[in-house]
Amino acid sequence: MKSKTVKGSRAARPGNSVLGKGAATAFLSPSLLFIGVFLLVPAFWTLFLGLTDYKLVGIEALNPSFIGLDNFAKALQDPQFLSSLKLTIVYVLGSAIFGQALLGFILAWVLNELSPRVRSAVELIVIFSWIVPGSVVAFLWFAFYNKEEGTLNAILGVNIDWLLDYPMLSIIIFNIWRGTAFSMLLFSAAIASIPKSHIEVARVAGASKMQQLRNIVLPSARSYILTNLLLITLWTFNDFGPYLLTGGGPGGQTQILPIFIYDSALRYLDFGYGSAIAAIMLLLNLILSLIVLRMSKKGKK
Amino acid sequence: MRLLGKEVFTSDKRRIDERSSVEKISTFVFVLLAVSFFAIPLMWLVLAPFDSDPTFRIKWPNWGLGNFSEMAENPYAYRSLLNSAIFSAGSGLVVILVGAPASYVLSRIKFAGRDAFLYILLLFSSIVTGSAAMVPLFLLSLKLNLIDTYQGVVLVLTGGLIPAAIFILKDFTDSIPKSYEESAQIFGASSFRILKDVVTPIIRPGLAVIFVWSFVQAWGNFLAPFILIRDVNKQPAAVMMYSFYNDGGQAVFRTVAAFSLIYTIPVLAMYFYVNKKYGFRFYGGIKG
Numbered sequence: 001m002k003s004k005t006v007k008g009s010r011a012a013r014p015g016n017s018v019l020g021k022g023a024a025t026a027f028l029s030p031s032l033l034f035i036g037v038f039l040l041v042p043a044f045w046t047l048f049l050g051l052t053d054y055k056l057v058g059i060e061a062l063n064p065s066f067i068g069l070d071n072f073a074k075a076l077q078d079p080q081f082l083s084s085l086k087l088t089i090v091y092v093l094g095s096a097i098f099g100q101a102l103l104g105f106i107l108a109w110v111l112n113e114l115s116p117r118v119r120s121a122v123e124l125i126v127i128f129s130w131i132v133p134g135s136v137v138a139f140l141w142f143a144f145y146n147k148e149e150g151t152l153n154a155i156l157g158v159n160i161d162w163l164l165d166y167p168m169l170s171i172i173i174f175n176i177w178r179g180t181a182f183s184m185l186l187f188s189a190a191i192a193s194i195p196k197s198h199i200e201v202a203r204v205a206g207a208s209k210m211q212q213l214r215n216i217v218l219p220s221a222r223s224y225i226l227t228n229l230l231l232i233t234l235w236t237f238n239d240f241g242p243y244l245l246t247g248g249g250p251g252g253q254t255q256i257l258p259i260f261i262y263d264s265a266l267r268y269l270d271f272g273y274g275s276a277i278a279a280i281m282l283l284l285n286l287i288l289s290l291i292v293l294r295m296s297k298k299g300k301k
Numbered sequence: 302m303r304l305l306g307k308e309v310f311t312s313d314k315r316r317i318d319e320r321s322s323v324e325k326i327s328t329f330v331f332v333l334l335a336v337s338f339f340a341i342p343l344m345w346l347v348l349a350p351f352d353s354d355p356t357f358r359i360k361w362p363n364w365g366l367g368n369f370s371e372m373a374e375n376p377y378a379y380r381s382l383l384n385s386a387i388f389s390a391g392s393g394l395v396v397i398l399v400g401a402p403a404s405y406v407l408s409r410i411k412f413a414g415r416d417a418f419l420y421i422l423l424l425f426s427s428i429v430t431g432s433a434a435m436v437p438l439f440l441l442s443l444k445l446n447l448i449d450t451y452q453g454v455v456l457v458l459t460g461g462l463i464p465a466a467i468f469i470l471k472d473f474t475d476s477i478p479k480s481y482e483e484s485a486q487i488f489g490a491s492s493f494r495i496l497k498d499v500v501t502p503i504i505r506p507g508l509a510v511i512f513v514w515s516f517v518q519a520w521g522n523f524l525a526p527f528i529l530i531r532d533v534n535k536q537p538a539a540v541m542m543y544s545f546y547n548d549g550g551q552a553v554f555r556t557v558a559a560f561s562l563i564y565t566i567p568v569l570a571m572y573f574y575v576n577k578k579y580g581f582r583f584y585g586g587i588k589g
Contacts, residue, residue: 128339133564140345
């Protein structure tokens with residue numbers, strides 16, 4: 001009798017799952033609701049708003065109308081938007097690609113050779129800069145960059161108002177400091193996944209460090225490197241962090257796209273135009289994400 | 302012939318020795334510079350809270366704990382930390398309550414469209430970022446009367462965290478063999494009992510990691526409360542931090558210093574806790 005029940009239940013549920021169909025649906029639906037309301041709806045709402053002249057103040061607030069692609073046409077001729085786009089590209093290239101990825105790779109490569117104790121001590125400091133809350137980090141760097149009392153000027157023996165005279169460089173260095181830990185950890189994992197014997201063979205055969213790097217490490221870590229570059233590009237592209245340091249200033253010199261959207265939509269309350277810019281960002285995010293996903297699928301095969 | 306070979310060998314060896322000492326020195330210099338770069342800005346956070354006369358400069362302190370009592374007298378400081386705790390614990394709980402059941406189903410049941418669902422989930426969570434979706438999220442909160450409420454911030458934060466949470470938890474559940482559930486089934490346990498007494502205890506470490514991860518993400522988040530909270534009594538520490546030095550144009554150093562440290566400690570504590578208890582596992586591609 002007992003064994004019969006077991007057989008029966010196996011036959012009835014080939015997946016052999018604890019949950020029935022109804023329960024499974026009930027388990028899934030709250031997350032579907034959340035994703036629908038807080039991810040899908042906002043995405044399409046952004047696209048829709050971008051096609052209107054919706055503002056929170058003025059006549060358009062009461063009666064917003066559909067204006068087609070006017071906002072997008074306006075953006076393409078708006079020197080402020082074009083400059084913001086350019087600043088964003090500089091920020092991403094400088095702080096993510098050349099900064100975080102390169103420094104993260106060198107750190108992972110160099111630390112791999114050191115004793116475990118030194119290695120984890122250095123890693124811990126780098127990780128600290130990554131996990132301290134963003135608002136605190138912004139204040140630390142605000143203090144560090146200060147003209148009169150800042151520690152940076154004291155170390156270099158100069159008297160520069162960093163955030164005023166070199167705002168873009170300042171936020172780039174700030175973001176390298178902030179985000180390198182991720183690349184370092186990912187590349188450490190990549191290097192650790194290379195069989196020790198491969199490097200050992202090359203070393204015994206007399207290959208220099210550079211040759212080992214070029215011929216063994218870089219080819220084996222290729223997929224990690226590409227994934228890392230795309231991910232940090234995506235994150236840096238969407239990073240609101242510099243706002244805490246410069247507010248987009250001085251004179252819009254650090255007004256990267258997230259800050260530009262905030263300024264147009266939530267500060268000057270032009271929701272239509274701000275949403276059009278946001279829609280352009282969504283599109284660029286989509287392209288980047290599709291490349292990441294395509295690559296990670298290939299990597300798995 | 303043999304002699305020649307030996308000569309070549311020794312000169313090669315010398316070259317390698319020279320090269321490796323150059324390498325050692327440059328490695329040392331690089332590590333020193335890197336450590337300075339990362340450690341120096343952090344020094345302010347370590348020293349200034351205990352300095353009775355803090356400024357922007359990183360300096361050896363005039364030791365004292367006066368900054369903390371000064372901070373304690375500021376009702377907004379204390380209140381904002383409490384608010385941060387509410388936002389973070391709330392987000393952690395909702396993420397688990399909503400995400401864990403979904404990840405269990407996605408791990409254990411193969412249904413048509415499951416892979417597509419996971420794919421779309423991943424895609425949307427990386428596309429619809431706070432920066433790109435701030436306008437609709439603000440309008441949504443306005444229409445649902447969620448501006449200036451704890452629920453509003455928690456829901457918006459949770460919406461952004463759930464996809465990644467489901468992914469990590471599904472991975473975690475996948476790594477646990479089905480045999481536990483199967484044997485419980487054979488013994489005739491009800492579904493509810495299996496979930497409560499078999500599944501939940503096994504995936505508890507995963508739940509703990511997700512709770513901590515969501516907590517930390519919400520604890521540090523600036524944009525959501527910055528947009529959705531106007532009431533100063535409901536502002537979390539991330540936003541309050543900003544008003545200590547923007548008010549009169551001059552920073553209230555003693556309060557800021559003590560506040561920065563107290564606001565940072567929970568995150569560090571959680572990092573050490575997770576690191577010690579579960580080991581730092583690298584979830585590729587998950588940050589926030």
